[in-house]
Amino acid sequence: MPTFKPAHSLLVRLLAVLGGGFIGGALRYVILTDLTSAAGARYGVYPVPSLADSIDLRLFVINTVGVFIATWLLLGPMGNSSPDAPGRLFWTTGVLGGLTTYSTLIGELGALWGQNRGVAVLIGALSVGAACGAGWLAYQIRQRLERGS
């Protein structure tokens, strides 16, 4: 296992994570909350969704695109830097880590589970499958670019 000596002070690393996480969280809040309705104030409650509304496309897109960008970044020059490099911490651990979320997806699946288990399993499988596909796509594109250069 490669070991890296942190080249930057603890304060810089903490600020990179906090700053990135703040921006990622704000982006997620804006995207997932319908600011034009009262639902915005009730983001923290999982309503039992109707089957027609059971697929939250916004969360699906956030997680899938976030995985693609994070994989793309980590397999590029950023991935060769120290895991504690401020730029890497800001973008991957902070912004993309704050934007994408496992717990919200699991919470939504849990709310749906009581209503229709088959749909919950299907949406869970689609979400994880699409994210894995996005990561695989980023991996393949990176490999082709490296072979071409």
Place this chain on the structure above:
Amino acid sequence: MLTFSAFCALGCLVRYAAEVFAGLAIRVQRYWATLAVNALGSMTVGLASAHLISDHTLILAFCGGMTSFSAAIAAPAHAWRDGSRRSSVVVLTTTPLLCIAAYALGASL
């Protein structure tokens, strides 16, 4: 939105602290810590969803920052490229299963 983002940032910080702790103290790859915090965050959401009737937005904000879909897949992809293929497959396959189990555990407590 500012409070939500601040709690999300704190969650990111906890994830980072767990990853550093895993690398320095336990001497394992950092994605194992990501797996652990993803499960812990899912369990917390299960606990909050089942037992908190009132709005628990800030818990979701914190857990949303602590858990990360991008790190759960990008880090194993990075490990795959570097040759740790068995570990990356194990992390990729166990993360969703472990998170679901942790959520169910949290909801049943």
